[in-house]
Amino acid sequence: MSWLHRVRERVSGEVLEVRPGESLLCAMERQGKGCIPVGCRGGGCGVCKVRVVSGRFDFGAMSCRHVSADERGRGLALACRLFPLGDSEVQACGEAVRAAPEQQ
């Protein structure tokens, strides 16, 4: 299955097999894995933020609130808007802010 891109998530060590044109987050969900938290899947909420460690990716539109131009330049991105172009490595950030009721 050489047409699959293999993307390693550094914190968990999980390796995700991503189809061409498939987002990293979508591939993770398809394989029943949970190494990156899943939010809106639309580039809006920032829950699935990762840092690209190595490899090449295409980027879809994502909220500038969660990934500023500067951050993007430093390899930060939302996994739901990250389309691998080859074997690569990312690291989950886990920055989501939770609502108050569950914080007790």
Added chain:
Amino acid sequence: MKKGVMRPGHIQLRVLDMQAALKHYVDLLGLIEMDRDAQGRVYLKGWTEIDRFSVVLREADEPGMDFLGFKVVDDATLCRLSEELAAFGCQVENLPAGELKGCGRRIRFEAPSGHFFELFADKEQTGKWGVSEINPEAWPRGLQGMKATRFDHCLLYGVELPETLRLFTEVLGFSLAEQVLDEAGRRVAQFLTVGMKAHDVAFIQHPEKGRFHHASFFLESWEDVLRAADLISMSNTSIDIGPTRHGLTHGKTIYFFDPSGNRNEVFCGGDYHYPDHPPVTWTADQLGKAIFYHDRQLNERFLTALT
């Protein structure tokens, strides 16, 4: 309607990609495209709505809610509330008639929660879409997707719930219909209504100000909610949770996301509220059941996926 605020009127949402958003809101939700303006904003409505529009989409590089607007009974009320809002401590901005096409002058202010709200007295009324005003048929042919009937309410996450409640009840005449209290008796969620609905706007306590949780659209029946769920799967739309029932308001519901990550709800049923009713209270230790009555536990996403 104690202070002359009648009902929700419109919501303006930011989207990352207008074309993808329209496919979602028109083809999937079944809202009707009514107009566009020079800024590129697109005006939509549910078919049962009398007003010319209720949902305005604006393309931006950050999704979320620009503002939620309520209609007041007349211009004198708008003048009075403008003064009362200023006295409360809100900075009130005036927007001229026509800034939103077909809408009269609006006043805009920021609530202590960090969200922007508007009031207006006049908006063009084009009547229900696809049925005549005289001897109207039950529904129009040619509706798409979920056939959402109207924009109903939204849930907002933000700071300073007590002051926000005071603004909405004392200045704007809303009632507290439902609430969630923690062990210390602090209110962590408040559902506010200006009419008989269980909520026109709701707030959940959150460390960040001004966050958007969802915009909700009304469907007629549980069958329609299940059909909406089918359409969400058929169109491979990002789902959050459901179909299920809420404990709070007891509405039957499904949550999903638009292509920019703004959460939507379609729902049916739910409780009603008269102005003399005491608020319905849920306790925070039962929060899972209060939000998702069947699963009885919250999914992490409900608390963290916001725009």
